[in-house]
Amino acid sequence: MGIAERKTREKQVLRERILDASRRIVMREGFAALSMRKIADAIEYSPATLYLHFENRDEIARALCMEGYAQLLESLKPHLSIADPAERLKAIWRAYVAFGVEHPQTYRLVFMEDPTYVGAAFESAAQDGDDAGEAAFRLVADALDEMKAQGRLPASADSNVWTEALWATMHGIVALRLTCPVFPRTPLDTVVDAALDAWLGDCSAHTGKAATPPRKRVTRAAPPAKKAKPSSSS
Amino acid sequence: MGIAERKTREKQVLRERILDASRRIVMREGFAALSMRKIADAIEYSPATLYLHFENRDEIARALCMEGYAQLLESLKPHLSIADPAERLKAIWRAYVAFGVEHPQTYRLVFMEDPTYVGAAFESAAQDGDDAGEAAFRLVADALDEMKAQGRLPASADSNVWTEALWATMHGIVALRLTCPVFPRTPLDTVVDAALDAWLGDCSAHTGKAATPPRKRVTRAAPPAKKAKPSSSS
DNA sequence: GTCTATAATTTGATAGAC
DNA sequence: GTCTATCAAATTATAGAC
Known part of the structure; x- marks a missing residue:
């Protein structure tokens, strides 16, 4: 044949x-x-x-979405094997945002155009029964659960809720860059780091080496912490 | 005449x-x-x-944006006079998100369509020299500074950075609802509250009445805090 | 499989009569 | 100020020759 x-x-x-x-x-x-x-x-x-x-233009668009989403996943892959869950999440989300601003039109097509497109992208990369969206969601939720188990997140934190909120935060950072470049803006990395700190915050427990300084918000008294944060935009 | x-x-x-x-x-x-x-x-x-x-279709679009933005500001107005800065911010952002999901096409037109549109909306509502975008930005940044002065936010927090990040978070929550309704999703209010907690967190210092329970993430040990969070979507 | 040719629409915008 | 008539340019999609 x-x-x-x-x-x-x-x-x-x-x-x-x-x-x-x-x-x-x-x-x-x-x-x-x-x-x-x-x-x-x-x-x-x-x-x-x-x-x-x-069949038509829409099918081409969907194919592009699948490609784009696969490309995004590929760019996240190097960070999936990081042992520490907090560092893993931070690396993943930094890469996510970087992909978004470096491929604005692709990101826009997949996530900001038609609600059915992202669905197509997710269903396409089906692994082991459930779609790629579910898999990615689990990836984040599981890391959050790890942190919770280590006592690095409040026990009251619902990892499903936090996953969605965390995604929304990072999506918002990308989306604003793409459609609302209005303010005298903060460098991208600075905003991303601030957001990651707000969500994953002081993650030095159980790591021993106090890698991430506890730049945490106070509860009673003002901390002496003083940290300038110069950073480069993408 | x-x-x-x-x-x-x-x-x-x-x-x-x-x-x-x-x-x-x-x-x-x-x-x-x-x-x-x-x-x-x-x-x-x-x-x-x-x-x-x-003059053309674009001018109509811009006029609609100005209207839509004014409408959004109007819906925020009732909350601007709340004395406590944390409560004020929370009320404002809840109203912001509510407006977005209740007027999806308007929100989309102003913030998610053309970068020049949001600019037009901002410049239109000029007050005292600087545009409405600057004014809104200040509104949030000032409240954050108030909280910082009260020792309720880390001194290292840059209010300009946080304002942008906070806006990105809330924008992301709205934007995902509008263009990515894919997951079995968490009720809207739950996500918004989780995000507000993550950013503004335990704000009970200086209020005396311990109105907001310290649903804060841990630093060393796991807190006994246990709080179920049923909530209604909009 | 590929092309030519074209149908059928829809679009933004304008000239000129009234 | 408003309309009729129309231009000029896109668009998706298809029929039928080769």
Whole structure:
């Protein structure tokens, strides 16, 4: 069956070229500027050909979302193996935000455009039954549970609630950068670190080495802690 | 000059009708569905007439943004006079989130569509020289400074950074509701409260009456605090 | 599989009559 | 001030030749 396989392989190649061109357009001009004609021009095929590989523009968009989400996951992967749960979470979320600001149009397409797109991205990367969204959610929730078990988070903290809130915080940081660059803004890293501190705060318990200084809010008296925080934007 | 005044008044009336119709379309179908023709049909005028009152579609969008932002500010106003800075901030941000989820298309138009729109909204409501964005920012930053002065926030907390981070957090909560309704989600109020607690946390110092129980994260040992948190979504 | 050609819409915006 | 009529340009999507 070599002939049939070559044909499907060639078909696959063109599919990839279509997605490549689409990705370039989206990254350069944003999703709103993505049209079938523009894609066709870019790959030097007729618009009609696109419909042999994708049902419509929406299917191309969904494919791009799956790609983009996979790319995001890939950028998080190096940090998943960090032993300490707090450091793991901080590294993951820093990478998450970095991805968002470095690939604004991709991030926007996946998370800020159509509610169905992120759903498509999640369902696509299904592993062991449940989708990639669930898996990512668990990843964070489990780390929070670890911290709770170590007494580094309040026992009253619901890890599901905190996961959602933590995600919302980081998403908000990215989203504001993308659509509301209005204020004389704080460097990105400074805001991210402040947020991570607020949520994961003083995580030096059980680590012994007091790596993260307890830059924690006070309960009774004002602490003598004084820490300037210069930081570089992305 | 009664005649001229009547004419400008009548002109103003039509301008309002255009904006009314536009607002309805945006609220019902979203900003993407707002077209000059649709507006003209709604008010039973010809499309050409619209151009006598607005230069183009973008100017209508900006006008809607100014309206929407003013509406948001209005919904925050009742809480600005709360004496306690922590309670004030919490009330303000709860109202902010509530506005966002109750007016999704308006919120989306102002904060999630075009970067220039939110700028227009801010500059429009200029008071005493600086724009409404600056004013709102100060509002939050000042409250944070109050809390800091009372020793209820760490002295190391930069109120400008925290303001931006706090805004990002609340914006993220709203934005995720609008564009990523994917998970079996936590009730809105629960997430908002968790976030407010994480940022403003145990604020019972100096209030005497211990109104807010110290649902704070631990530093050394696990606290006996146990608090179930049932809450209603909006 | 790929193309040409085109249908069918929808869009923002304007010229000129009244 | 308002309308009719229309332009010029996009868009998605398809029919049918090759």
